[in-house]
Amino acid sequence: xxxxxxxxxxxxxxxxxxxxxxxxxxxxxxxxxxxxxxxxxxxxxxxxxxxxxxxxxxxxxxxxxxxxxxxxxxxxxxxxxxxxxxxxxxxxxxxxxxxxxxxxxxxxxxxxxxxxxxxxxxxxxxxxxxxxxxxxxxxxxxxxxxxxxxxxxxxxxxxxxxxxxxxxxxxxxxxxxxxxxxxxxxxxxxxxxxxxxxxxxxxxxxxxxxxxxxxxxxxxxxxxxx
Numbered sequence: 001x002x003x004x005x006x007x008x009x010x011x012x013x014x015x016x017x018x019x020x021x022x023x024x025x026x027x028x029x030x031x032x033x034x035x036x037x038x039x040x041x042x043x044x045x046x047x048x049x050x051x052x053x054x055x056x057x058x059x060x061x062x063x064x065x066x067x068x069x070x071x072x073x074x075x076x077x078x079x080x081x082x083x084x085x086x087x088x089x090x091x092x093x094x095x096x097x098x099x100x101x102x103x104x105x106x107x108x109x110x111x112x113x114x115x116x117x118x119x120x121x122x123x124x125x126x127x128x129x130x131x132x133x134x135x136x137x138x139x140x141x142x143x144x145x146x147x148x149x150x151x152x153x154x155x156x157x158x159x160x161x162x163x164x165x166x167x168x169x170x171x172x173x174x175x176x177x178x179x180x181x182x183x184x185x186x187x188x189x190x191x192x193x194x195x196x197x198x199x200x201x202x203x204x205x206x207x208x209x210x211x212x213x214x215x216x217x218x219x220x221x222x223x224x225x226x
Contacts, residue, residue, distance in 0.1 A: 032088040049073040096216045097124035106178035123216045135160045137196040185211050
């Protein structure tokens, strides 16, 4: 049984370690240090991926939902294996923008200003995966932000809200999403948007004191949290 498990783990590592570019040349390893934290994550994900071998017996055929879960594990493994290989000079280390691009492929990010969208895009996020909600997601939330807003102005705002929510729903239906993140500054508008998105879409909320001061490394850590 142990030999079988070892063989299966080796096969998973081989699949996870395959380059996205078939013609990529591997270099001779050089002196380096094993990132034991990442290596531990690899082993844990291998064990989780291995469960699909047993749950899918005898045919090892996966339905759509399980196929997504299994492939997500393999893609995650491949990314982590690439990090270790890069530490030993076997492959070129990816730029922070390329790392963020890959990490954000399963995300939809909601934010409150176009200037924030530009920051995320500069870091490597596909602009199609960013929705700017310049208005709240429900009309009653507009009254929380501005209790004195004239009733006549609410009609136009309702149309903007409908447009934003249609955009969100279209992306939810069209993208292969793992989660929705609301990344906003810690102000009243950000709080209202985040709370409503959590209620409507089960979104996770990230509040930042000054989003414009965010670095690419800090952003990568934010979107890479499980």
